[in-house]
Amino acid sequence: PLRWRESNLPVSAQYQLDGIQYFKFDEEASKEKFDKLTGVLNKLLGGASMAEAAPGEAVFQAEGVEAKSVSPSPSRRAARRRRDTAQKEGIIAAGKLVMTKVVSHLNDFTPEEQNAINQELKWLFNAAEHFSKIRRGAVDAAAPVLVPIPPEAECAPEANNALLPDVDGFTLQLIEGEINSLVKQIIIYSRNLTIELNKQAMLGGEAASNIALGNSIKAQQRGMIERARDLANNMQQVYGVLVYGPADVLDTLV
Structure with missing residues (x-):
């Protein structure tokens, strides 16, 4: 740009x-x-x-x-390969995919509403990344999430944008596995969505009459945002913060 x-x-x-x-x-x-x-x-x-x-x-x-x-990269081809890999893997990358392939494609929200939803998604996936780093020992358990809590999030009285101290070890282990699973599913849905969006682009004006294609696109988007909603529920358990952005988006895709 x-x-x-x-x-x-x-x-x-x-x-x-x-x-x-x-x-x-x-x-x-x-x-x-x-x-x-x-x-x-x-x-x-x-x-x-x-x-x-x-x-x-x-x-x-x-x-x-x-x-x-x-x-400096040894070749443009190698640099492109690394960029593609970075975009397809990781918790933060999954958050980008939800914002760019789901939220930005919806016409049900004003630009201000989209920005508010994306702010909540940004916190959500940064919180999940923060949690993952804590579990790996890369971040202190008392350290806060780098992104501020969104203003419209629902917060427990003890929530301070850091991991809640009273969450038991079994729950932490369970949520760690949930995060990994949800992120992988988001990426898979995103790949399927890319295929369908490419079909839509190739059809041009004829795509509007292809009901099956439209339903498939919506199904992939719904799959991605459902996993984001599940991730939000998991983050509420360990941070005491619930963001409603994923649920709001899901309501428009039903």
Whole structure:
């Protein structure tokens, strides 16, 4: 994307733009600036790093996202393979899929409502990732989830965005297995949904009359959001926080 003016990004876009770097045009267009941009893009597509593509230029990091150090890849094919793998695996990746392949495709919500739902989904999948890290010993059990509790979430009196201290070990182990299972199912549904959406795109205007295809798309979306709802119920048990975004979306897919 080209960033022309300062703007607030919707929550769903923050994942896709994670770690993005950009040049500031200061809202002044000129042939020289666009030629410079074209040259940088051509070098990046050729495998150059940002520093190699734009030596001596001031590069800005998008606000609200963590800068990432990217090592030069041996080939563009290998880099593409790693990106595809990263997108298809992991708890956070599953959350991105729910937002981009389900919520963003629905017309039942206003942009503000979609953003609120995505904010709840962002907390939900970050909480699940946080829980997983605690179970692996990578994060202290008293540490809070990095994403704030959404304002419309239902919270228990003792909830403080950290793991509840009185959850027994058996429940923790059970929920750990549930998270792994739900994430895998979301990814599988997402792959099936991609196939159906590709069919829809190929049919063009004829897709509207293909009832079976429409029902199949909705079934895959419903499968993804049902797992997100189940994940929300699991996170309520261990964090005392319940987000209703998945249930709200599910109501529109019935």
